[in-house]
Every structure is written in C-alpha cells, then in structure tokens.
Amino acid sequence: xxxxxxxxxxxxxxxxxxxxxxxxxxxxxxxxxxxxxxxxxxxxxxxxxxxxxxxxxxxxxxxxxxxxxxxxxxxxxxxxxxxxxxxxxxxxxxxxxxxxxxxxxxxxxxxxxxxxxxxxxxxxxxxxxxxxxxxxxxxxxxxxxxxxxxxxxxxxxxxxxxxxxxxxxxxxxxxxxxxxxxxxxxxxxxxxxxxxxxxxxxxxxxxxxxxxxxxxxxxxxxxxxxxxxxxxxxxxxxxxxxxxxxxxxxxxxxxxxxxxxxxxxxxxxxxxxxxxxxxxxxxxxxxxxxxxxxxxxxxxxxxxxxxxxxxxxxxxxxxxxxxxxxxxxxxxxxxxxxxxxxxxxxxxxxxxxxxxxxxxxxxxxxxxxxxxxxxxxxxxxxxxxxxxxxxxxxxxxxxxxxxxxxxxxxxxxxxxxxxxxxxxxxxxxxxxxxxxxxxxxxxxxxxxxxxxxxxxxxxxxxxxxxxxxxxxxxxxxxxxxxxxxxxxxxxxxxxxxxxxxxxxxxxxxxxxxxxxxxxxxxxxxxxxxxxxxxxxxxxxxxxxxxxxxxxxxxxxxxxxxxxxxxxxxxxxxxxxxxxxxxxxxxxxxxxxxxxxxxxxxxxxxxxxxxxxxxxxxxxxx
Amino acid sequence: xxxxxxxxxxxxxxxxxxxxxxxxxxxxxxxxxxxxxxxxxxxxxxxxxxxxxxxxxxxxxxxxxxxxxxxxxxxxxxxxxxxxxxxxxxxxxxxxxxxxxxxxxxxxxxxxxxxxxxxxxxxxxxxxxxxxxxxxxxxxxxxxxxxxxxxxxxxxxxxxxxxxxxxxxxxxxxxxxxxxxxxxxxxxxxxxxxxxxxxxxxxxxxxxxxxxxxxxxxxxxxxxxxxxxxxxxxxxxxxxxxxxxxxxxxxxxxxxxxxxxxxxxxxxxxxxxxxxxxxxxxxxxxxxxxxxxxxxxxxxxxxxxxxxxxxxxxxxxxxxxxxxxxxxxxxxxxxxx
Numbered sequence: 001x002x003x004x005x006x007x008x009x010x011x012x013x014x015x016x017x018x019x020x021x022x023x024x025x026x027x028x029x030x031x032x033x034x035x036x037x038x039x040x041x042x043x044x045x046x047x048x049x050x051x052x053x054x055x056x057x058x059x060x061x062x063x064x065x066x067x068x069x070x071x072x073x074x075x076x077x078x079x080x081x082x083x084x085x086x087x088x089x090x091x092x093x094x095x096x097x098x099x100x101x102x103x104x105x106x107x108x109x110x111x112x113x114x115x116x117x118x119x120x121x122x123x124x125x126x127x128x129x130x131x132x133x134x135x136x137x138x139x140x141x142x143x144x145x146x147x148x149x150x151x152x153x154x155x156x157x158x159x160x161x162x163x164x165x166x167x168x169x170x171x172x173x174x175x176x177x178x179x180x181x182x183x184x185x186x187x188x189x190x191x192x193x194x195x196x197x198x199x200x201x202x203x204x205x206x207x208x209x210x211x212x213x214x215x216x217x218x219x220x221x222x223x224x225x226x227x228x229x230x231x232x233x234x235x236x237x238x239x240x241x242x243x244x245x246x247x248x249x250x251x252x253x254x255x256x257x258x259x260x261x262x263x264x265x266x267x268x269x270x271x272x273x274x275x276x277x278x279x280x281x282x283x284x285x286x287x288x289x290x291x292x293x294x295x296x297x298x299x300x301x302x303x304x305x306x307x308x309x310x311x312x313x314x315x316x317x318x319x320x321x322x323x324x325x326x327x328x329x330x331x332x333x334x335x336x337x338x339x340x341x342x343x344x345x346x347x348x349x350x351x352x353x354x355x356x357x358x359x360x361x362x363x364x365x366x367x368x369x370x371x372x373x374x375x376x377x378x379x380x381x382x383x384x385x386x387x388x389x390x391x392x393x394x395x396x397x398x399x400x401x402x403x404x405x406x407x408x409x410x411x412x413x414x415x416x417x418x419x420x421x422x423x424x425x426x427x428x429x430x431x432x433x434x435x436x437x438x439x440x441x442x443x444x445x446x447x448x449x450x451x452x453x454x455x456x457x458x459x460x461x462x463x464x465x466x467x468x469x470x471x472x473x474x475x476x477x478x479x480x481x482x483x484x485x486x487x488x489x490x491x492x493x494x495x496x497x498x499x500x501x502x503x504x505x506x507x508x509x510x511x512x513x514x515x516x517x518x519x520x521x522x523x524x525x526x527x528x529x530x531x532x533x534x535x536x537x538x539x540x541x542x543x544x545x546x547x548x549x550x551x552x553x554x555x556x557x558x559x560x561x562x563x564x565x566x567x568x569x570x571x572x573x574x575x576x577x578x579x580x581x582x583x584x585x586x587x588x589x590x591x592x593x594x595x596x597x598x599x600x601x602x603x604x605x606x607x608x609x610x611x612x613x614x615x616x617x618x619x620x621x
Numbered sequence: 622x623x624x625x626x627x628x629x630x631x632x633x634x635x636x637x638x639x640x641x642x643x644x645x646x647x648x649x650x651x652x653x654x655x656x657x658x659x660x661x662x663x664x665x666x667x668x669x670x671x672x673x674x675x676x677x678x679x680x681x682x683x684x685x686x687x688x689x690x691x692x693x694x695x696x697x698x699x700x701x702x703x704x705x706x707x708x709x710x711x712x713x714x715x716x717x718x719x720x721x722x723x724x725x726x727x728x729x730x731x732x733x734x735x736x737x738x739x740x741x742x743x744x745x746x747x748x749x750x751x752x753x754x755x756x757x758x759x760x761x762x763x764x765x766x767x768x769x770x771x772x773x774x775x776x777x778x779x780x781x782x783x784x785x786x787x788x789x790x791x792x793x794x795x796x797x798x799x800x801x802x803x804x805x806x807x808x809x810x811x812x813x814x815x816x817x818x819x820x821x822x823x824x825x826x827x828x829x830x831x832x833x834x835x836x837x838x839x840x841x842x843x844x845x846x847x848x849x850x851x852x853x854x855x856x857x858x859x860x861x862x863x864x865x866x867x868x869x870x871x872x873x874x875x876x877x878x879x880x881x882x883x884x885x886x887x888x889x890x891x892x893x894x895x896x897x898x899x900x901x902x903x904x905x906x907x908x909x910x911x912x913x914x915x916x917x918x919x920x921x922x923x924x925x926x927x928x929x930x931x932x933x934x935x936x937x938x939x940x941x942x943x944x945x946x947x948x949x950x951x952x953x954x955x956x957x958x
Contacts, residue, residue, distance in 0.1 A: 042955065210734035233957070235957060236954050255948070285935075289701065295697065299698045300701030303670070303702035398921045422944075457704075460665070462664055464689065465685070465687070466671075
C-alpha cells in the first residue's frame with residue numbers, strides 16, 4: 001500500500017495541538033521541536049508549556065502529567081489557543097487530566113501501548129477508556145507506539161527503558177507527516193541535540209522516521225493537513241521564549257551601553273533559565289553570579305552597580321520577597337538596579353511552574369518605608385526583549401531600581417520574534433561623574449532628579465553612601481525632619497518624572513467606546529484576541545495593555561474616562577484594578593483568574609459581553 | 622592617579638566619629654588610618670563596605686569610597702563590587718552580630734569562594750547598637766536584657782568557623798595591642814584572597830572587661846599567645862608555658878616547658894596547605910588556655926575573581942568577543958519576504 005496519494009490534504013488556517021504525557025515522556029522536548037518546525041515553515045506560533053513542579057512525580061501518576069500546547073497559524077495569533085483541536089496522549093493519566101479540554105470532534109491520538117492495567121489504575125480508570133465508548137465524541141486514532149518503537153529498535157542493543165523513552169519521537173514523526181513538515185531538518189536537529197550520545201541520536205532518528213512513515217502508509221487519518229505560512233512583516237525571525245528574550249536583552253544592553261553586566265541570581269523556578277543563559281555567555285562581558293541566597297543575589301548586584309556595572313538580579317515571587325530589603329537599599333542609595341520577578345502562583349511556594357500576576361502590589365508596596373520603584377511588565381515572549389531594554393534604560397538614566405514583572409507563561413512560552421537590526425537599537429547612555437569640582441554624591445539632574453553616578457576608582461570623588469537617610473546634595477547622614485520630608489518627596493518625584501519619557505499608552509481599537517479592556521503582562525494575547533472577536537461582533541470595545549505600571553503613562557487617566565465601562569482582566573484578585581481605582585477614581589470592574597492558567601479568549605469575551613449588556617454575573621467581581 | 626605620598630590624615634574623613642567614649646573601635650580606626658598610607662594604594666581605589674552595627678559606621682570615617690549597607694549583607698555587597706571591579710581594594714567592616722548572626726550565610730560563602738576581600742570583624746561579644754543583647758559570640762550564661770537568666774546557646778568559635786568555611790587567611794588580634802593590630806592589618810592587606818581578621822574589641826558600655834585578661838598588664842602575658850611562624854607555641858611571663866600536642870587526644874593543651882611529658886612540641890606553620898593545625902589553634906579554648914593572636918593560616922589559592930576573569934578570557938579566546946549581531950542573529954533564524 002503506497003499511501004499518501006490516497007489521503008487528501010486539507011488546507012486549514014490554524015491548528016492547536018496539545019501533547020500530554022508523563023513528565024518523563026519528553027513532552028516539552030517534543031513540543032519544542034514541533035514549534036521549531038512550524039516556525040521554520042513560516043507559521044505564526046504561540047506556545048504554552050504546562051508542567052508540574054516535581055521533576056519526576058511517580059511515573060504514570062496524575063501529578064506527573066506534563067503538557068505542551070502550541071498553535072500554529074497562517075494568520076496573526078496572540079495565544080496558544082483556548083482549546084486544542086488535536087491532542088496526543090502518551091498515557092492514561094494524561095488522558096484523564098486533559099481530555100475535557102479537547103474540542104468535540106477533535107483528533108485524539110493515543111499510544112495504546114501505555115494503556116495497561118497498572119497505568120489505568122494509577123489514573124483512576126476502572127475501565128479502559130479506549131474501549132468503553134467514553135471517547136465517542138472525538139476522532140480517536142490509536143497507535144501502539146510502545147510496540148512500534150520496540151520493533152523499530154530491535155537489535156540496537158538499547159535497554160527497554162531507553163527504547164521506551166523514544167516514544168515521543170515516534171509521535172513527533174507522526175505529527176510531521178500529518179502537517180507536511182519536512183523530516184530532514186528534524187533529523188539533523190536530533191543528531192545535534194544528542195551529539196554526546198550517538199546511540200540515542202540514532203534511535204530517536206529511526207523512531208522519528210518510523211513514525212513519519214507510519215503516518216504515510218497506515219491510513220490512520222482521513223486527511224493530512226497543511227497550514228500556509230503566515231503573512232508576517234518582512235524580516236528575519238527567530239523563535240524565542242520570554243526568558244531567552246529577557247536574557248538576550250541583558251547581553252544586548254551591555255553592548256549598547258558599552259558597559260559590563262552583572263547578573264546576580266539564586267536558582268528559582270521559573271526564572272533560572274535566565275541565569276543559565278547568561279552563565280554560558282561570559283564573552284559578552286556578563287558576570288553571572290549564582291549567589292548563596294536571594295538576599296546575596298540582590299545585594300551583590302547592588303555592589304556591582306556601585307562599582308559601575310549595569311546590574312540585574314532575577315528571581316520569582318518568594319525570592320522577590322527576600323530581596324525587598326535590598327531593593328530598599330537601592331532606593332535610598334539611588335543606584336540603578338533591575339529586579340526581574342518571573343511571577344508564579346503564590347502565596348508561599350504556591351505553584352512554582354504555574355503563572356500568576358499576583359506580585360504587582362508586592363513590587364509597588366512590599367518594602368518598609370516610602371520606597372517607590374519603577375515597574376515595567378513585558379506582554380509577550382518577544383516583547384520581553386524591548387521591555388528589558390526599557391527597564392535597563394530607566395534604571396541607569398534615572399538612578400533607581402526598576403522591577404520587571406514577567407511571569408511563568410511568558411518565561412516558557414515561545415513565539416516568532418522579528419530580529420531587530422543591531423544598528424536600529426538605540427545606544428544606552430551611561431554618564432559617570434568624572435569632574436571633582438563641585439561634586440557631592442547627591443547632586444541631581446534638574447529634569448530627571450537622578451543623582452550623579454560616581455564610581456570608585458575616580459580620583460577626587462571619594463564619598464560614602466548607605467542605608468541611612470541622606471541629606472540632599474551632600475549625601476551626608478541626616479536626621480533632619482525637613483530633609484526627610486524633602487527626600488521622601490524627591491524619591492517619589494524621581495519615579496513620577498519617568499512618565500515624561502514614556503510614549504502614550506496605546507489604545508487598540510477606537511479611543512472611546514462602550515468598554516475598555518485593560519491588562520498588563522502575559523494576558524496580552526487573550527485580551528487582544530478577545531477584543532478583535534468582540535469588535536468583529538460589532539461591540540465598541542478597545543484594549544489598553546500597560547507596559548509601564550509605575551509610573552503610569554500620562555494618558556492613562558484620560559483613556560479610562562473615554563469609555564462607558566472599564567474591565568481590568570488580571571491573573572490576581574484585582575491588583576491593577578485597585579491601583580487604577582485608587583489613582584483615578586474610575587469604577588473599573590475586574591475579571592480575575594487564579595488557576596495557574598492563562599485566560600482563555602472565550603472567558604474574556606464572555607465577561608466583556610456580560611458587562612456590555614449590564615447583566616450582573618457571578619464571574620464578574 | 623595621585624602621586625603625592627599619603628599620610629594618615631589623608632584617610633580621615635570630615636565626619637565626626639560617634640562611637641561611645643572608650644570604645645575599642647577608636648583604636649582600630651586609628652590603626653587602619655595609620656597603615657593605609659603604607660599600602661601604596663590610591664585612596665580612590667579603596668572601598669570600605671559595612672553592614673549594620675557599631676562597627677559598621679566605620680566607612681563614614683574613612684576618606685575613601687564607602688558603602689554602609691544593610692544588616693549582615695556587607696560580604697555580599699562587597700563580593701558583587703569586587704567581581705565587577707577587581708581593580709579595587711575592598712574592605713569589609715563588620716561585627717559579631719552582623720557577620721555571624723544575620724549575615725552568617727554571606728560570610729561563610731564569601732570565604733568559601735575565596736573572594737579577594739579584607740574582612741575586619743570587630744568582636745565585642747555583644748549587640749551594642751541595639752543596646753546590649755547577647756550575640757552569637759557571647760559566653761554561654763551571659764545575662765543581658767534578652768537573656769535575664771543567662772544566654773542558653775554556646776558561642777561560635779569565630780576562627781574555627783572561618784577555617785571551616787575554607788578561609789585562606791585567618792588571623793586574630795586585640796584592639797589594645799597597637800603594634801600587633803597594625804601588623805595584622807598589613808598582613809591582611811597583602812593577602813590575595815579572602816582575608817579574615819578577628820579583632821577582639823571591648824565594648825565599655827554593654828560588655829566592659831570581657832577581654833580584661835588580655836589587657837591587664839600584670840597578667841596579660843600569661844593569657845596571650847603571640848603566634849610566630851616557625852616557632853613553638855610559647856607564652857607566659859617567663860616564657861615557660863607552651864601549647865603542645867596531646868597525641869592521644871589530638872589536641873593542643875597548655876603545658877609547662879620545664880616539665881617533660883608525652884606531648885609533642887608544635888612549631889607554628891601558617892602556610893600549611895592543610896588547615897588542621899590552624900583549626901587546633903582556633904579550638905584551643907578553655908580555662909587554662911591562652912588566646913592565640915596572630916596569623917593562624919595564610920595560603921595562596923586562586924581567587925574567585927581570578928577564576929571568573931580567566932573563564933571570560935578563555936571563552937573570548939575560543940569564541941571571540943560577542944557582537945550584537947552575533948547575539949541577535951541565531952543560526953536557526955528564517956527569513957520572511
């Protein structure tokens with residue numbers, strides 16, 4: 001049987017695929033490879049990796065299920081999709097925890113070889129769901145992948161365990177065939193990735209090819225699919241995650257400022273990848289310092305900043321809490337510092353691999369004393385690059401700490417990034433004081449109020465700074481009541497004046513209307529896509545997504561007043577909403593999701609429509 | 622660079638010194654200011670970093686660069702500063718509460734990494750700035766406002782802690798032994814790597830007389846053992862006492878030189894690669910024991926900064942200086958027309 005000329009090929013605009021299996025099944029790797037293939041084929045892509053915090057929960061258990069969702073499309077997309085059209089399931093636990101999300105009529109590809117009694121029992125199935133008719137709503141395709149890989153690798157001398165671990169590449173091969181991806185690039189990639197273990201590279205290649213061939217010959221599917229390249233703006237692209245983009249911007253900043261970079265960090269999910277990335281790149285002039293704890297990470301960074309480096313410290317929520325006293329020191333010492341908080345669900349250890357936006361108030365108000373800092377929040381993985389450059393520019397030009405609020409969705413999610421031409425990036429201006437005449441450490445730029453940055457090694461500028469209140473100008477320790485009042489205002493005014501340099505917040509849609517959707521951070525995708533959907537339905541809805549949370553851009557107040565209703569959608573209890581209500585006395589409503597999962601587009605659409613029709617609903621708080 | 626020969630006065634800042642009258646910190650400040658000009662380092666290349674506590678006011682009084690940071694974090698701030706600026710001479714001034722309690726973690730990791738910093742730990746065995754609570758070096762049973770019935774915890778052996786953290790230079794002196802204090806500051810300054818100096822210092826307000834045995838001219842020679850490299854561990858007014866090795870217990874013990882026993886004479890060797898002897902000296906504590914002053918250990922090992930610079934150089938040699946274009950244009954990019 002010679003196969004695929006009998007199988008019709010259907011053109012589809014986009015597809016959402018979710019790969020689910022045990023955390024040992026390599027779902028993240030498979031998802032990454034499928035993403036790369038889609039990106040190289042020119043599709044627009046968005047991904048959402050969703051995995052447990054445990055490195056290896058007991059095999060086959062519900063707790064150990066790891067998932068990777070991606071959407072690739074011939075049109076512009078902003079999210080990894082609400083619900084998958086296709087689900088690839090590697091074991092019963094994965095089926096049980098994910099099947100409710102699959103669209104009715106969706107394609108369900110299952111490795112039947114993993115549906116043995118023990119795994120069924122671990123997943124809590126009394127009957128085999130593949131046989132009891134419970135999956136009748138889906139287009140079920142069963143393949144005994146476990147058996148196929150065993151046959152494919154017979155005589156290769158691999159252990160049963162190693163053979164079993166190639167199953168993900170079989171599934172990948174099958175998907176490559178289904179979506180018409182060329183296998184050659186992947187085969188090369190496999191050999192690169194497993195260069196240190198040629199026998200594994202060889203096994204994965206064989207299995208990948210076997211999966212591809214099986215798709216071609218076995219007539220499992222009623223159709224194969226093609227997703228045309230997206231009409232992205234011309235340019236060179238690469239696929240990038242938020243953590244990569246943040247790290248890349250940090251290295252770029254060193255080159256743009258012609259300054260050494262110091263990155264102090266302590267391992268913490270989901271921020272560690274930034275540390276890993278920077279640790280491998282000392283040739284770019286970055287000192288990546290893995291400190292003994294979060295406090296040392298921030299204070300060592302402050303020391304480096306005092307020494308004239310561009311200093312950044314990175315962490316997630318619990319580590320951010322530990323850094324707060326250090327951030328306060330940077331506030332009073334008026335030293336530049338960027339603090340990355342890749343937010344995750346809290347409180348306490350919470351859900352370390354799951355996203356949340358619940359540290360905005362911690363960033364704004366989490367320190368002792370009146371201790372204002374600037375806050376910047378990237379909105380998409382690629383936007384992490386521009387946002388990080390903004391954060392660094394603000395820190396060094398305004399001599400203040402800047403908190404950079406990413407989250408787990410952005411950190412691990414990927415999308416195509418149009419690579420900026422190196423010469424298009426603005427240099428970062430760093431001015432170190434050299435002249436000794438008229439110097440004192442707390443003299444300020446009259447416009448920005450930034451104090452001078454005088455670094456050790458400069459003759460004639462020897463001075464002492466520290467955590468005690470400073471007399472303005474001289475920088476001497478001062479307990480003078482008037483001076484403390486004055487300095488408290490100065491530190492606030494310094495942050496407020498950053499607004500003078502910011503462009504107005506963009507309003508997507510019309511500048512006035514019935515409803516303004518407001519968000520920040522990783523909710524950009526679902527909010528933008530929901531706005532498009534609502535506008536298509538004829539609603540007068542616009543979207544304002546804030547990159548700058550402190551200070552707010554100067555047009556924010558006016559923008560809010562031009563809409564009949566304001567809906568702030570956040571993955572927290574309403575922290576930005578509280579801020580907007582506090583600052584502008586606006587009757588903003590909230591849509592709040594605390595599930596460790598991003599918003600679905602339909603959830604936002606639903607909440608917006610409820611508000612537009614003024615029907616009070618339980619979901620709107 | 623200033624070519625003028627510097628004097629003690631050049632290191633005195635314009636800030637009024639605000640320690641209590643009679644505080645041992647005055648003597649330490651004076652000796653540091655006195656030794657500084659001898660080091661041949663320009664003032665602008667010297668930074669004093671401190672945490673919180675009485676001792677931590679020190680940077681304000683030095684006419685160099687200075688950073689009075691937050692409680693316990695001076696070793697971390699200084700580590701970041703010196704990694705970023707290995708050209709500077711960076712000094713950490715701290716106390717027993719600052720370094721050994723709230724900042725204990727930073728201290729041990731700074732020593733373990735062998736960061737090229739000079740650490741002056743003023744040990745007065747009490748919290749002074751917060752008015753007299755017991756500290757991690759207070760003698761067990763010490764009655765204070767927060768231990769009215771006597772403190773319950775045992776004190777740290779400061780030097781044993783430093784040695785246990787792999788410090789490459791460990792020394793001790795006392796605020797009243799001016800010449801010895803100066804000599805130790807010089808030795809500290811000349812060591813490459815983490816250099817740790819404990820300075821026994823009297824707090825006249827909250828712990829007065831805690832080191833009286835080491836200060837009273839009539840009896841101090843019976844209580845001070847001045848370590849001399851290559852020499853036996855002799856002390857006492859008539860030089861008739863000695864710390865000798867009890868081989869059955871593998872510890873130093875105080876012996877009379879005119880009485881022979883089974884013990885073995887030990888000659889001090891500060892450069893021994895193995896820290897066992899230094900550790901025995903650090904643990905030589907008790908009723909009949911003298912307090913060893915001097916350099917317990919001084920060994921040269923690669924510093925954290927040297928290793929960090931070498932790593933960067935090796936990467937640049939192998940792969941070149943990274944350019945912005947190289948950074949942005951990854952090999953797996955694709956083009957959209």
